[in-house]
Amino acid sequence: MNAKILKLIRGQSYTFNISNREFGRNIFLITTDEDGGTKTGSGEITNGVVNTWVLESGEEWTGEYNYRENGDVYTLAIFSETNSQQLDKSKLVFTPNSSHPDTLYFQSLNNKYVGGQITLIDAAGSLLNSEELRYLCGLRQTNRIYPFNPYVPFVTNFLTESFPASVRSFFFNDAPIISGLFANTEFADGGDTILISGLISDPENDILSYLWSNVSPLISLTTSGSLVSDIDDPTSLTTSVTLTTPTVDTLYKFMQAVSDSDNTATGILSVPVSGTYSFTSWGDTDFVLGDCGLPYSYLL
Secondary structure, rough: OOOOOOEEOOOOOEEEOOOHHHHHOOOOOEEOOOOOOOOOOOOOOOEEEEEEEOOOOOOOOOOEEEEEOOOOOOOOOOOOOOOOOEEEEEEEEOOOOEEEEEEEEEEEOOOOOOOOEEEEOOOOOOOOOHHOOOOOEEEEOOOHHHEEEEEEEHHHHHHHHOOOEEEEEEEEOOOOOOEEEEEOOOEOOOOEEEEEEEEEOOOOOOOOOOEEEEOOOOOOOOOOOOOOEEOOEEEEEEEEEEOOOOOEEEEEEEEEEEEOOOOEHHHHHEEEEEEEEEEOOOOOOOOHHHHHHOOOOHHH
C-alpha cells in the first residue's frame, strides 16, 4: 500500500470518475482492509456505494454482474462464454456513514498495491487561510490535436463531476526544451561544411518546427563584406552549414528557434572558425581587434 490518504466527511457524497477503459477494467474498489478485494471482490464496501457499470459499447448496465477469479467482471451472475459481456466501471459514488469504520482503503481489484487509504471524519476542521477555498487546475494540451476542439459535453462533464466547485481550470502548453546544441567539430576552418544539430524534447510530445539562423559575425569590419554562412536547410533539426572565411579567427554563432504552436524556445551554438589571419602571427596588420569575436580562452 502506498502513502496516499483521502480524508472524507461522513454524510457527504463523493464521486470517483473512472474515464480510462483499462483502469475501469482493473475495477476501483473501496474495501475494509488493505488486502481485501484482491482478485475476488471480498472485502468490498457496498453499503453507501453506488457503482455505474457500462458495456464495451458505452451503454449503461443495470442488471446482475459477477466477479471472476482473475478480477474481470461480466454481465451475468453465472459466467457463460456465449452470452456474457465484460463490464467496465465508469463511476463510483461513495457516501460514508456512521456504520463505516474510521479507516478504509481504495484499490484496484487486480492489484492490491495500487490505491491508498481513506480516513473518515465527522466534520472538516477550520481553515487556516481563507485562500484554501480557491484552487487552480491546469489542463495540459498538445498541438497534436489541433485544430480539433475537445468534445464539449465530455469536458463539461469532467469539470462539473470531477472538480470541486471552487476549482478554476485553464489550458496550458509548456515550451520545448533545448538540452544542447552541437556541431560535428570543435573547431572549423573558413570554407568548411559542418553539421549542426540539437537535442530537443517537449513536455507534451508536440509536433515541433525548427529554424536555424546566422547570428554573428554578419559583416567583416575590415572589408565590409558579408560573413553570413550558407545554411543548407534552416528548418531541419540537423543541417549542414558552409562557413564563410572571416578576416581573423572568429567565433561564429548560430541560433536555433524551436516552436510548438504555443511557445518558442531559442538556443545559441558557438563554433570557433579560423580566418585568413591568426593572432599567432602578430606581424599581420590587415585586421582590427573588432574583427575577432573569440573569447580569450581560445587564444591561449
